[in-house]
Amino acid sequence: MTNEQPFIDVRHAQKSYGTLEVLKDISLQVSKGQIVAIIGPSGSGKSTLLRAINDLDPLTGGEIWLEDKQVNKDLPHRQYEKHINKVRQEIGMVFQHFNLFPHLTVRENITLAPKMLKGISDKDADKLAEEQLAKVGMSERIDYYPSQLSGGQKQRVAIARALAMKPKVMLFDEATSALDPELVEEVNLVMKALAEEHMTMIIVTHEMGFAESVCDRVLFMDEGVVVEEGPPEIIFKNPKNERTQNFLRKHLNG
Amino acid sequence: MGLDFTVLPGYFDALLLGSLWTIAIMLVSAVISFFGGILLAVIALYAPAIVRYPFRAFSFVFMGTPLLLQLFLIYFGLIQIGIDLPAFVAGVIGLGLHYAVYNSDIIQAGILAVDKGQHEGARTLGLSRGQTIRKIIVPQAVRTVIPPIGNNLIALLKDSALVSVIGVAELTLTSQLAISKTFRPFEFYIAAAACYYVINLGLEYGLRKIEKRVAVAR
Amino acid sequence: MDFDLILRVYPYFLEAALVTIQLAVLSIILGLACGALGAYARLSRWASLRFAGATYVSVIRGTPALIQLFILYFGGPQIGIQLDAFEAGVIGLGVNIGAYMTETIRGAIIAVDKGQIEASRTLGMGGWQTMRYVILPQAARLMIRPLGVNINAQIKGTALVAAISVVELTYTAQRYIGSTYKPFEMFFLAGIIYMVIIYITGLGINWLDRRAQIK
Numbered sequence: 074m075t076n077e078q079p080f081i082d083v084r085h086a087q088k089s090y091g092t093l094e095v096l097k098d099i100s101l102q103v104s105k106g107q108i109v110a111i112i113g114p115s116g117s118g119k120s121t122l123l124r125a126i127n128d129l130d131p132l133t134g135g136e137i138w139l140e141d142k143q144v145n146k147d148l149p150h151r152q153y154e155k156h157i158n159k160v161r162q163e164i165g166m167v168f169q170h171f172n173l174f175p176h177l178t179v180r181e182n183i184t185l186a187p188k189m190l191k192g193i194s195d196k197d198a199d200k201l202a203e204e205q206l207a208k209v210g211m212s213e214r215i216d217y218y219p220s221q222l223s224g225g226q227k228q229r230v231a232i233a234r235a236l237a238m239k240p241k242v243m244l245f246d247e248a249t250s251a252l253d254p255e256l257v258e259e260v261n262l263v264m265k266a267l268a269e270e271h272m273t274m275i276i277v278t279h280e281m282g283f284a285e286s287v288c289d290r291v292l293f294m295d296e297g298v299v300v301e302e303g304p305p306e307i308i309f310k311n312p313k314n315e316r317t318q319n320f321l322r323k324h325l326n327g
Numbered sequence: 328m329g330l331d332f333t334v335l336p337g338y339f340d341a342l343l344l345g346s347l348w349t350i351a352i353m354l355v356s357a358v359i360s361f362f363g364g365i366l367l368a369v370i371a372l373y374a375p376a377i378v379r380y381p382f383r384a385f386s387f388v389f390m391g392t393p394l395l396l397q398l399f400l401i402y403f404g405l406i407q408i409g410i411d412l413p414a415f416v417a418g419v420i421g422l423g424l425h426y427a428v429y430n431s432d433i434i435q436a437g438i439l440a441v442d443k444g445q446h447e448g449a450r451t452l453g454l455s456r457g458q459t460i461r462k463i464i465v466p467q468a469v470r471t472v473i474p475p476i477g478n479n480l481i482a483l484l485k486d487s488a489l490v491s492v493i494g495v496a497e498l499t500l501t502s503q504l505a506i507s508k509t510f511r512p513f514e515f516y517i518a519a520a521a522c523y524y525v526i527n528l529g530l531e532y533g534l535r536k537i538e539k540r541v542a543v544a545r
Numbered sequence: 546m547d548f549d550l551i552l553r554v555y556p557y558f559l560e561a562a563l564v565t566i567q568l569a570v571l572s573i574i575l576g577l578a579c580g581a582l583g584a585y586a587r588l589s590r591w592a593s594l595r596f597a598g599a600t601y602v603s604v605i606r607g608t609p610a611l612i613q614l615f616i617l618y619f620g621g622p623q624i625g626i627q628l629d630a631f632e633a634g635v636i637g638l639g640v641n642i643g644a645y646m647t648e649t650i651r652g653a654i655i656a657v658d659k660g661q662i663e664a665s666r667t668l669g670m671g672g673w674q675t676m677r678y679v680i681l682p683q684a685a686r687l688m689i690r691p692l693g694v695n696i697n698a699q700i701k702g703t704a705l706v707a708a709i710s711v712v713e714l715t716y717t718a719q720r721y722i723g724s725t726y727k728p729f730e731m732f733f734l735a736g737i738i739y740m741v742i743i744y745i746t747g748l749g750i751n752w753l754d755r756r757a758q759i760k
Contacts, residue, residue, distance in 0.1 A: 092400065100358065127451055129447055129450065129451065134516075144395075154370040154455055154456065156457050158450075158453045158454065159453065160453075161450065161451055161452065162452070162453035164451070165451075166447075166451040168444060168447065168448065170442075170444050171444075171448075172444040172445060172448030173448070174440070174445065174446060174449070174463055174467070175467060175544065175545050176466045176467045176470055176541075177542045177544075185452075186449075186452035186453060186454060189454065189458060189462070190452075190453050191455070201400060218543045218544050220545065231448075232454070235452070238453065240453060264404070296440065316429055329623070330623060330624065340590060355654070365605055368648045384587075384593040387553075387740075388736060388740070391701075391739060391740035391743050391744075392701065392732075392735070392739045392740065393702070393704030393705075393715055393739065394701070394704070395704040395707060395708075395715050395736055396704055396714075396715045396732060396736065396739070397732075399715070399718065399719050399722060399728065399732070400728050400729070400732040402645070402654070403722050403726075403728040404728040404729055404732070407726060407727075407728055407729075420733075465724035483607065485609040485610065486609070487547075487609075488611040488612060489609075489611060489705075490707055490708075499609070499612060501613060505618070507578065511623075512615065512616075512617060512619035512620045513619070513620030513623040513624065516615045516616040516619065516620050516622075517616060517620070520604075520608040520609075520612045520613070520616065523607065523609055523612065524604070524607040524608050524610045527607045527608070528669050
């Protein structure tokens with residue numbers, strides 16, 4: 074790791090539901106352009122951590138920083154709303170179940186937020202949509218509705234929608250888990266292309282092969298703590314911790 | 328006194344005009360009931376308690392009492408407080424409010440049924456709560472509840488006959504006027520029923536078209 | 546709000562409420578009978594019965610109840626049907642709600658899983674036996690709630706007969722609005738009585754529904 078100030082800085086993140094502690098004092102620094110994978114069994118807290126980064130699941134303790142801005146600020150409701158809506162525009166998020174807006178066309182899905190929040194003109198918004206769709210190979214379907222697309226196509230549009238906000242970082246929450254196996258690759262290709270452009274990314278995933286080939290760093294989480302972290306060639310080939318070894322044995326062969 | 332349907336053709340124009348008024352009443356009340364329903368639903372779900380509870384009481388009373396009684400209240404009540412509305416306006420407000428309350432119930436269920444992920448999807452893009460409700464949640468909710476709202480519209484069309492009682496010259500009152508001249512109630516009410524039936528068929532046809540059009544966008 | 550006035554006139558409203566209740570009870574009983582017959586016709590093997598059932602539902606649901614009431618009460622004498630206003634009210638309202646109940650009952654019967662029919666037929670039960678012992682008991686449970694909705698609508702629907710001068714709640718309220726010029730008080734009084742009737746009916750339906758779900 075370099076000495077420069079981290080791009081994303083998670084400091085002592087802690088979250089509990091009642092007495093159940095799902096994140097136990099987690100710290101994580103991601104520098105600009107870095108690609109981090111978070112792996113681990115379900116219930117390990119990896120999705121919760123990712124969703125805390127844009128305050129969808131607010132932490133009960135600790136701080137999240139994006140560059141020089143604190144994300145999870147304790148503010149009066151109105152000010153918090155203003156603040157978080159600004160911050161979220163800089164953090165792109167891609168969900169397992171796409172969460173495309175079914176009542177809007179592909180074009181409208183992409184242009185809605187830029188038009189509303191950045192006030193860009195219809196013409197510029199259209200150009201933006203075309204650019205982003207070209208990037209994910211979905212230009213042909215610009216005037217389709219989500220219900221007319223396959224799962225893989227939906228996810229590519231969802232990625233384009235997030236990218237259209239020109240985010241500083243992209244969060245992927247099991248972006249391919251809900252897809253039929255034959256549709257996974259098209260989404261992976263889009264993510265790989267993003268990696269080559271040095272987009273800062275945090276990826277929660279079940280796909281060890283993908284994590285190994287794309288990511289700079291891998292975190293293995295279990296029961297709310299980071300058990301082990303390091304470069305993929307160490308974590309996947311030579312894990313030190315027994316829990317990591319057990320998990321990988323199940324998932325690499327499975 | 329037997330039946331004699333030959334009196335009807337002489338009143339063709341009157342019945343047609345009455346039908347047009349009925350359609351006009353239906354359309355205006357439909358607009359009120361639709362947008363009123365959305366407004367009431369959003370208030371019922373998102374407004375602070377101090378606003379929410381009076382509106383809930385209002386809904387409760389409107390759902391628990393007959394439309395005819397409500398029409399009397401609005402028509403005579405407004406006169407009493409010095410607002411002398413034309414019967415048409417009072418009728419349309421009464422029908423519109425009555426069905427707004429019923430639509431609100433349906434739309435609330437629709438809003439609650441919108442996937443939580445939609446909320447998250449919009450919020451992660453940076454949309455505020457209000458923007459999310461307005462642009463994402465309500466439009467989707469309305470699309471999913473178009474069939475039951477359509478059923479309410481069909482019921483509204485038939486209930487529009489009630490505004491004849493406060494003196495709106497729509498199809499039912501037009502028939503009554505013709506009857507007072509010809510003393511042929513059976514013939515004219517059958518004719519009125521036929522007109523309603525045809526309007527109803529047209530309405531059902533229109534609703535099916537709308538349902539098909541939004542089917543892909545949901 | 547003029548409470549003295551309310552206290553003075555409420556006995557007349559209660560009397561009128563009795564008429565409303567009678568109208569509701571009798572027309573609902575007639576409606577259930579029409580609904581059962583209608584559903585039987587609509588699910589019949591005979592095309593002509595199915596057609597008759599469908600026509601009944603379509604015509605009644607396609608036209609206003611008020612017009613149906615007027616045809617019966619004002620037009621009836623022309624074709625030899627002489628009814629007083631109350632009788633016309635019960636029959637008109639009953640036949641009207643019967644069409645809606647037809648669809649409710651039919652819907653509940655159709656909603657019973659097809660596998661139930663197949664299972665009882667493979668046991669050797671006949672069509673009628675299957676209906677009587679397997680389908681109907683299950684459908685009965687499914688129809689309590691939607692029939693409750695029909696009944697709730699019908700209680701409010703009885704107000705229509707005010708238009709043919711049956712002295713029930715709404716007619717009474719209207720008359721007192723005319724003579725006292727106090728629409729809010731009269732609405733308040735009649736409204737409360739309607740809501741109480743509907744509330745109590747709702748309790749009864751919930752009770753039935755709960756009992757049916759246990760079995």
